[in-house]
Amino acid sequence: MDGDALDVEFLLAAARHEIGALRDDRRLNPLPGKRGVALRAHVLDLIGAVEHRITQQPAPTAPPPVRRAFARSMRQSIVMLRGAHAALPWLAATRTPNVNLGSLYVTEECARILVGTNVDLIVVPDPEFMYSTTSWPFSAVVNTTSGFTPKNTRRPIVLNYPLSDADRLLLHPIFAHELGHSSVDEHHLVAAVETELDNDSAFTAALQDTVNDMAANYWTAAAPTQISGTLRGWIRDWIEELLCDHLAIEAVGPSFIWAFALFVLPLGYGEPGSEHPPNTVRMKMALDHLTRRGWRPYMKRVAPGVTAWLDQIAGDAPGSLERPFAFLRDQLMGHATVLQDVAIGRSGNDAFDASASEGPANEAADLLRRLILPVGLTNPLEARAILLGGWQQAFQEHGDSPAGLILALEDRRLQELVGKAIEMSTIAVAWEPTP
Amino acid sequence: MTVRDLQRLEELSSAAALGLWADDVVLALDRATSGSALAETDATLLSDAAEILEAALQRTEHPLATPKSARGLAATNTALTLVATLVRKQPGTNQQKILRAMASILREVGQGSVTQDAAERVHPVMELFGMIGEHQLVASNSVLAFRKDSKAWTATPSMSSSS
DSSP states (O other), rough: OSSSHHHHOOOOOOOOHHHHHHOOGGGGGSSSSSEEEEEHHHHHHHHHHHHHHHHHOOOOOOHHHHHHHHEEEEEEHHHHHHHTTTTHHHHHHTTOOOHHHHHHHHHHHHHHHTOOEEEEEEEEEESSSSSSSEEEETTHHHTTTTOOSSSOSSSSEEEEEEEEGOOOOGGGTTTHHHHHHHHHHTTHHHHHHHHHHTOOOOHHHHHHHHHHHHIIOOOOSHHHHHHHHHHHHHHHHHHHHHHHHHHHHHHHHHHHHHHHHHTTTOOOOOOOOSSOOOHHHHHHHHHHHHHHOOOOHHHEEEOOHHHHHHHHHHHHTTEETTTTTTHHHHHHHHHHHHHHHHHHHHHGGGSOHHHHHHHHHHHHHHHHTTTTSOOOSSSOHHHHHHHHHHHHHHHHHHOSSSHHHHHHHHHHHHHHHHHHHHHHHHHHHOOOOOO | OOOHHHHHHHHHHHHHHHHHHHHHHHHHHHHTTTSSOOOOOHHHHHHHHHHHHHHHHHHOOTTTTSHHHHSHHHHHHHHHHHHHHHHHHHHHOOOOHHHHHHHHHHHHHHHHHHOOOOOHHHHHHHHHHHHHHHHHHHHHHHHHTTTOOOGGGOTTTOOOOOO
8 A cells, every 4th residue: 555564664765775875876876077977966965865765664554645655755766766877877977088088178258258157068969859958957856955065065066068070160159049948047037037927017907918818718617716827937938948059159159059040940930839939039039139239230240131130030039929939039139138148257357259250260260261270360369369360250150151161060170170270279377277 | 879788777776776776765654654763765766755745736836836856846746646546546635645745654654754654644644655666667667678668648649840
């Protein structure tokens, strides 16, 4: 019977077995160096939390609902421990990283700017063709364990990239968007935007109208509370995605919008989803943010054709949309400066500055044109400026057109030079000769 | 850029955490009403549980007032759904009445004011939190098995365009 003595005895043995299976796995052994150490500690905290739960077993005389609750908590813990096996390949990947080292250095710089210094960054390939991220994957369970104190305080961040993109550096500014998710979580940025929206009576009036309209005409079986909760969840997801785009622009400038166009436009155009705004809307809001941050003249100079194409796509943002997506789109486009302000506030003085970066990007592009490693003629160039110069040279070499973007992605030589230069420049900056 | 395996793990963790928390509330209610001194962690847990029910109650009164945290939104969504089930089983009552009464019991027990009939009064509260635990166990198993329950009412084909 659910929660009786035999059931609990069985579940305790099963939980201990799952703990043993994780602990005994060689991939959970201590790691050399720093990479992956926080993730490993986080997995051990999950195990510790479950071990703590095991000690909370109620007396055999406890009422049946209480014994069933404990049995359920053991089952829930076992489900979670099985899920935790997903982390083991990531730990193994830290021993043999295969993403381009230059790309890894830029990504670490973006993590420092957007999230903070106390992070453990793990970049792993995904057999499926998608970029994604997670950080603190087990924290919800660990933190909900009353009376248990986790040991790990450093944020583990796992970035997934398509296996085929390991050396496609021109796409790697997408990592900055992915790190945006960790930044949003760490610094409560969605709540910052939502508070501004809630303070605007026009927003709350529009939300009320939309809830009423959905209840009357579309989701007729649902209560207004349910509809409101769903719309809130969707708007938060859209805010997060848009914030991540803005944060990526703060971190790497126009390199992001070009990588974004290259990766997402072959997959979709103006279709909305509950978790993602349409690409047309994302494009419009990203371009407006780049313009505000002074990048527009540079973009029009190095890639006038591509910029005009992206503007054309952004021009479709206000087009017809299904209910309730039109509400989400209109409200967020109407509050574009709120999103921009939050991203600008997060990046602070570490934002990739248009006026200071154009010269170094020109230098990097010029060196690449002459097939010279673009580390810098007099001083090491900043990694982000080398990446931007790589894009600049890509337009020169492969054409300032949508098809030119694709050709640029196929240019392995250019991307190898960019990656190697970033690697050398990072080492040159960090190098401190022994006295 | 989009939802894949990595977010699935976060989803699993969130679903499991809500279930574990609900079952912890049941265990804490039992400890608090069985004569032993109320531990600080249990008092906090019961106060947190009362807050969630109060937030759910507030949502029934002001549908636009949704909790700021994802955890709060998920917890109140689940509580509202399950209390609606209880209402269907108990004609003559309503969501607000149940939520208010249960939050009040949780507050009392969490502050150590245990009356003689406490065990009897906490029984329906245990039942609700037990239902949340069950609901979340199904949810986390679904995430682990890659099966997501369809949200039929949000995917109605009757959606139409609006400019």
